[in-house]
Amino acid sequence: MLERPNPGTDEPRGRSSASAFVEDAELVGRVQRGQTEAYGALVQRYQDRVFNACWRICGHLEDARDLTQEAFLKAFEGLAGFRRQSGFYTWIFRIAVNLSLTHRRNIHRRRTLSLDAGSATGAQAEELVRRVHGESDGDPARTPGDAEMHAAVVAALQGLDGDQRAVIVLRDIEGFDYQEIAAILQVPPGTVKSRLFRARLALQQAIDPALSRGGE
Amino acid sequence: MARIDREQLGELLSGYIDGELDARERQIIERVLREDESARQLLADLQRTSQAISSLPRHAAPASVAADIQAALERTALLEDFPQPQAHHTRVRSSWTARMAMAAMVGLVVLTGWWYTAGQTRRDRAAQLAQNKRDARQTDAVKERADLRSSVEESAVAHVSKSINAPSGGILSGPGRDSTAALATVEQQLAAGVEPSSLRGQTFAAEPVRLQVAVRNRTEREAVTANIAAALSNQRVTDLAVNSGWRADAPPSDQRFYIRGESGVNFKAAGEDQILVHASPQQIDGVLNELSASGHAVALVAGPIAVQGVDKSRSVVQLLGEQRQAAASPAEEKLGRLSSERIAALADEKPPAPADGANGGSLEGLLKIIGIDPKLVDSADKSAATESESSGFRRNEADVVASADDAAKEPTVGGKEGERVAAKSAAPVAERQPPAPPPLVDRRLQEAVGSRQPADKDAAAQPAESPQANLTVVVQIIEQSSPAKPRDPKN
Numbered sequence: 001m002l003e004r005p006n007p008g009t010d011e012p013r014g015r016s017s018a019s020a021f022v023e024d025a026e027l028v029g030r031v032q033r034g035q036t037e038a039y040g041a042l043v044q045r046y047q048d049r050v051f052n053a054c055w056r057i058c059g060h061l062e063d064a065r066d067l068t069q070e071a072f073l074k075a076f077e078g079l080a081g082f083r084r085q086s087g088f089y090t091w092i093f094r095i096a097v098n099l100s101l102t103h104r105r106n107i108h109r110r111r112t113l114s115l116d117a118g119s120a121t122g123a124q125a126e127e128l129v130r131r132v133h134g135e136s137d138g139d140p141a142r143t144p145g146d147a148e149m150h151a152a153v154v155a156a157l158q159g160l161d162g163d164q165r166a167v168i169v170l171r172d173i174e175g176f177d178y179q180e181i182a183a184i185l186q187v188p189p190g191t192v193k194s195r196l197f198r199a200r201l202a203l204q205q206a207i208d209p210a211l212s213r214g215g216e
Numbered sequence: 217m218a219r220i221d222r223e224q225l226g227e228l229l230s231g232y233i234d235g236e237l238d239a240r241e242r243q244i245i246e247r248v249l250r251e252d253e254s255a256r257q258l259l260a261d262l263q264r265t266s267q268a269i270s271s272l273p274r275h276a277a278p279a280s281v282a283a284d285i286q287a288a289l290e291r292t293a294l295l296e297d298f299p300q301p302q303a304h305h306t307r308v309r310s311s312w313t314a315r316m317a318m319a320a321m322v323g324l325v326v327l328t329g330w331w332y333t334a335g336q337t338r339r340d341r342a343a344q345l346a347q348n349k350r351d352a353r354q355t356d357a358v359k360e361r362a363d364l365r366s367s368v369e370e371s372a373v374a375h376v377s378k379s380i381n382a383p384s385g386g387i388l389s390g391p392g393r394d395s396t397a398a399l400a401t402v403e404q405q406l407a408a409g410v411e412p413s414s415l416r417g418q419t420f421a422a423e424p425v426r427l428q429v430a431v432r433n434r435t436e437r438e439a440v441t442a443n444i445a446a447a448l449s450n451q452r453v454t455d456l457a458v459n460s461g462w463r464a465d466a467p468p469s470d471q472r473f474y475i476r477g478e479s480g481v482n483f484k485a486a487g488e489d490q491i492l493v494h495a496s497p498q499q500i501d502g503v504l505n506e507l508s509a510s511g512h513a514v515a516l517v518a519g520p521i522a523v524q525g526v527d528k529s530r531s532v533v534q535l536l537g538e539q540r541q542a543a544a545s546p547a548e549e550k551l552g553r554l555s556s557e558r559i560a561a562l563a564d565e566k567p568p569a570p571a572d573g574a575n576g577g578s579l580e581g582l583l584k585i586i587g588i589d590p591k592l593v594d595s596a597d598k599s600a601a602t603e604s605e606s607s608g609f610r611r612n613e614a615d616v617v618a619s620a621d622d623a624a625k626e627p628t629v630g631g632k633e634g635e636r637v638a639a640k641s642a643a644p645v646a647e648r649q650p651p652a653p654p655p656l657v658d659r660r661l662q663e664a665v666g667s668r669q670p671a672d673k674d675a676a677a678q679p680a681e682s683p684q685a686n687l688t689v690v691v692q693i694i695e696q697s698s699p700a701k702p703r704d705p706k707n
Contacts, residue, residue, distance in 0.1 A: 040282065040286065043281075047282060048274075048275075048277045051276075051278075051281065052274050055275065056272070065277070069281055069284055072281075073289070150273070153269060154272065157269070157272075168269060171234065172266050172269035178234070193230065193231055193236070194223070196234075198226075200266060204262065204264070204265040207265065
């Protein structure tokens with residue numbers, strides 16, 4: 001049975017703490033020594049973040065689930081060669097982002113309607129998905145205006161090219177800093193900076209009407 | 217201060233929002249913001265955009281993710297010495313029509329028996345055996361050992377043949393006699409100085425076989441899982457499993473079966489969309505009986521899950537759809553056996569055969585479903601199958617494939633796929649080219665039931681080179697969401 005992490009150790013978005021880094025390294029070491037059950041703790045620790053990143057990049061919940069699994073399985077397969085020069089979370093996000101981008105490129109032609117892909121009905125679809133999953137987004141004050149804005153944001157996000165979407169997701173949704181994003185995407189920090197600005201500018205132009213209405 | 221263009225300004229503002237500027241850059245941008253209204257406006261726009269993105273709701277990963285990862289990892293560990301259906305995997309991923317076709321197929325159950333050891337071809341083994349026999353001539357003691365070795369191996373082969381032909385439909389049933397394990401045990405005992413003659417007639421432990429089920433979605437996965445759990449909880453099954461090393465004392469929830477299902481047509485990796493049960497032959501029997509009794513259509517296919525399996529599966533789907541409707545009739549009892557008979561009748565265009573013994577008929581019926589002449593199995597125990605028998609199988613296979621043309625009209629099967637199937641069914645078998653693996657059903661069965669030599673050229677070319685010549689029996693659990701209109705078996 002995969003090991004579960006200690007309750008209450010849910011990692012915040014953004015940079016992993018030094019202690020989390022050490023714990024990750026320890027868990028990775030255990031897995032590399034054959035204690036594969038330790039991998040469960042790594043999965044539990046990062047599955048939500050990886051899932052959300054995959055979801056926002058690929059634009060489809062069910063695919064995000066598959067991609068999350070695939071990312072963790074790929075990471076496990078490569079763990080023997082993992083030299084711990086970077087954090088496990090950097091590595092798993094690198095795998096997940098690459099898988100999501102590749103997946104999106106491969107499927108864009110076949111998906112004509114998606115329950116949660118960016119579209120005019122995106123927010124309603126999100127709400128429907130939440131109901132189906134019995135989940136709440138934790139925002140009790142959520143209003144139809146919020147829903148409209150979220151729909152516009154999701155649609156705009158899906159309109160970005162893959163590289164820009166990845167950098168936005170990693171920064172504004174997952175809260176990684178530029179160095180971490182550069183490590184995940186394996187690009188120079190300057191590239192992260194420029195992609196991020198262009199992505200935000202494109203998003204701002206796309207969602208400006210919704211933002212304006214939301215501010216009224 | 218050097219002038220900065222709008223692009224640089226935007227990047228600095230973006231970095232300013234994120235707190236990623238160094239002290240000098242921050243001084244620069246704050247000065248610009250004090251002096252430039254458009255910069256302030258741009259900063260506000262970027263901030264609002266960033267906040268809008270950050271405010272998007274988040275979802276926790278589905279609870280099944282971790283469990284599925286665990287299942288996949290354990291499954292990988294179990295299958296590391298197990299030939300993977302790579303060709304099938306590739307086809308399904310690369311072809312949308314293939315995905316659609318696969319979507320029509322609800323489940324695959326793989327029952328892997330044993331044959332000769334992995335990593336050593338039959339040719340190698342035969343050579344080794346011959347060498348052993350030559351060596352044995354040198355001294356009486358060595359000769360005695362070689363004879364014993366041959367005896368054990370032959371008895372293992374005979375056992376497999378007998379199991380397959382068992383009237384109870386027991387598939388590789390009995391307290392397994394894996395020849396490799398038996399030989400290893402014999403070698404160990406001989407090395408330890410045990411008198412060879414004392415080993416004759418002993419029973420040797422076998423490795424458990426594996427049952428693998430593929431499901432199309434979570435609902436099906438849960439249904440099949442429940443059935444498997446029920447089967448594994450059957451006292452009869454677990455008791456019989458003692459000799460296989462199965463944890464007879466463990467509750468069903470602790471038995472090792474592995475599940476991974478995908479939803480809808482997202483059949484991205486057929487090799488992964490499977491339930492794998494590490495089970496004894498007896499448990500496999502139990503599982504099959506349970507699945508059949510609970511209304512799952514069960515078909516037996518010999519050979520690996522492979523590309524040609526798509527064609528077969530589609531035709532079987534069609535047949536089983538009819539079967540399923542028939543089986544759903546409240547007037548029909550003894551669901552599984554009746555289903556098999558009905559399917560057999562449909563497959564062969566003959567009236568259903570009368571039911572045989574209490575447990576009988578299932579294997580034969582299932583063989584008929586996929587166009588395998590049961591006589592081929594029966595005769596294989598006596599000698600290598602003849603060319604005419606092989607042709608007979610192929611004719612049946614072609615019939616089954618041809619019937620897939622009708623299935624191609626189903627919405628789940630794309631036009632190209634239907635054309636491909638039609639073309640394939642029209643083409644001579646010998647002309648079918650890779651990447652589709654050659655039809656292995658007849659060859660595998662012939663090998664499994666003791667044919668010492670493959671009956672056709674394909675078979676002659678393949679198994680000797682194969683690093684793993686395990687007997688593989690595929691059992692498909694097929695459930696059609698939109699069953700075809702039932703056909704009257706009397707017609």
